Amino acid sequence: MSIQIRKLDSTHPDFRQQLASVLAFEASEDxxxxxxxxxxxxxxxxxxxxxxxxxxxxxxxxxxxxxxxxxxxxxxxxxxxxxxxxxxxxxxxxxxxxxxxxxxxxxxxxxxxxxxxxEADGTVLGQKVxxxxxxxxxxxxxxxxxxxxxxxxxxxxxxxxxxxxxxxxxxxxxxxxxxxxxxxxxxxxxxxxxxxxxxxxxxxxxxxxxxxxxxxxxxxxxxxxxxxxxxxxxxxxxDMIAGPSEILVICDGSTDPDWVAMDLFSQAEHDELAQSILLCPDALYIAKVEASINRQLDGMPRKDVIRTSLTNRGALVKVRDMVEACDIANLIAAEHLEISADNPQQWANRIRHAGAMFLGRFSSESLGDYCAGPNHVLPTSRTARFSSPLGVYDFQKRSSIIQVSEAGAQTLGKIAAELAYGEGLQAHAKSAEYRLK
Incomplete structure (x- = not known):
């Protein structure tokens, strides 16, 4: 039985609403x-x-x-x-x-x-990590x-x-x-x-x-x-509140469709709520990927999970061109973004929002999961718009260093006192003024 995966076209007048429906995720038992x-x-x-x-x-x-x-x-x-x-x-x-x-x-x-x-007056400023x-x-x-x-x-x-x-x-x-x-x-x-x-x-x-x-x-x-x-x-x-795993593949139609189909499977097999989306300007290529999905599915041990994931949350999207694909990718802000294309860097330069970017047809997302090196703990559910992969910086904190010189206190004290009086905080102002000569 073939998978009834949704097929969208960016030229359709209701495309944005259709895409929003695909991206929508609500846990009913929250x-x-x-x-x-x-x-x-x-x-x-x-x-x-x-x-x-x-x-x-x-x-x-x-x-x-x-x-x-x-x-x-x-x-x-x-x-x-x-x-x-x-x-x-x-x-x-x-x-x-x-x-x-x-x-x-x-x-x-x-x-x-x-x-x-x-600074010139001897004031020392900085940050301790x-x-x-x-x-x-x-x-x-x-x-x-x-x-x-x-x-x-x-x-x-x-x-x-x-x-x-x-x-x-x-x-x-x-x-x-x-x-x-x-x-x-x-x-x-x-x-x-x-x-x-x-x-x-x-x-x-x-x-x-x-x-x-x-x-x-x-x-x-x-x-x-x-x-x-x-x-x-x-x-x-x-670190973050992680949602279901996601993959978004931008393809120019030059990659073996079996590879792309399996890349979509690689997220779909996580669980029924995982999301796999393909963006491509070539309608014939999209048809080849869909055929590959249906041909390869029965050979997958987790085929039932994959089928449910692709049916409920997957999509094959025909776009006008690769530029539009990048614009849509920025809207989706996916956890994993594969740019499976010739000269992928030119398209990566257009991407602002993605948890991790996999550039070129040999960069399968699965390599990032296990051994490429960058962290696989990534923002999901469009949170890549404002958050980052887990990293060393998540296990550190920063303290400001402020060591004001006597000369610096003369300049900063007057500024601080004036602003403090404006805020009605007299003790703040007096604290600064006591340091003035």
Whole structure:
């Protein structure tokens, strides 16, 4: 049975409304999930370990006697790494090395060393950059296990200089994923607890007798995890509220249609809510991609998930030209943007909003997920309009440095006093005036 994927044409008078309908995403259970997450967080805040233990035993079908018994020691992490087949261990290590190298370069290039400068009157101004003390990373468990998520969250934290990284990962039915544990060993994670859900977010945010409070929580999770992260923001920092995964492919019609079809599959197979969209000016090529989708689908193990994703949230869009494709891409602001074209850089120059850009037909999004080097934790649901990939900068904070000289106080004091009187804040004004000669 062929997939009934939507086909849009940018010349249609209602195109913008049709596109908006494709992009629209609402979780119907948001209110119910939010209430449940709020109750769990309140319980964890009030009862600590006891509440976390009850939730963990209930939701993950465990029979643990204490939270301490759910901590995995470093020896077990190292044993998991040592027990991997050589090819898989080498791949994990190679991915970790590339992710670390990229983020070390990012640290150098993003002003992570701070700065100071001295004005003519001797006043010194600047900025000090310091890493966070302790970070919690949430790693999904259950239906799917993602060792790549461990690398992408823990390694930039360590490169930033975070002293302690605490990982939480649910283990439903007490089943541990050895590759996830091995990734924690390679990434330098300091402590690992086999807990998940809103209760794990609460434990990291508020701290318990066993689990220390962190300064920031990063990493993807299910709807309950997202709701909990949203609620604890302010008590701790968070990276982002991640929505379903997305891929947008801009193609000029010169790439093998089988490649593009499989790239669309690569996001659609994540879950039924994932989104895959193709923009192309060549109607014949779009037809070839659609034919390839239907030809290749039955050979995919997750074909049912792919079918639902492409049917409900996918689209094949005929555009006037590549310039218009770039304009539409900026409107969509996708998590992953592939520019599968000759001379992709000319089109990349027109892109303002994308979580990550994959340039050229050999740059499949899947390489970015695992081993290219840049972080795969990216803004979704059009938030690339105002937010960035996870990076070293997310694990640092900045403090302003202000050292005013006696001469500088004479100039700045008069300015500050005048503005303070204008705001009706006499103590501010007098504080500045006391420094005047």
């Amino acid at each position: 209110e119910v999930i939010d209430r449940a997450a709020a109750q769990i967080l309140a319980d964890v805040k009030a009862r600590g370990d006891a509440a976390v233990l009850e939730c963990t035993n209930r939701f993950d079908r465990l029979d643990a006697g204490s939270i301490a018994s759910l901590e995995i020691g470093r020896h077990e992490l190292q044993a998991a790494l040592n027990g991997l087949p050589p090819a898989r261990r080498n791949a994990l290590q190679a991915a970790a090395d590339r992710v670390r190298a990229y983020h070390e370069r990012q640290k150098q290039e993003c002003g992570s060393d701070g700065f100071t400068f001295t 310091t890493p966070l003390d302790r970070v919690g990373i949430y790693v999904p468990g259950g239906k799917a296990a993602y060792p790549s998520s461990v690398l992408m969250n823990a390694i930039p934290a360590k490169v930033a200089g975070v002293q302690e990284v605490i990982m939480v990962v649910p283990t439903p039915g007490a089943v541990k994923n050895e590759l996830v544990l091995a990734a924690a060993a390679i990434a330098g994670v300091d402590r690992v607890f086999t807990i998940g859900g809103a209760q794990a977010v609460g434990a990291l945010a508020y701290g318990t007798a066993t689990i220390p409070q962190v300064d920031k929580i990063v990493g993807p999770g299910n709807a309950y995890v997202a709701a909990a992260k949203r609620r604890v923001f302010g008590v701790v920092g968070i």
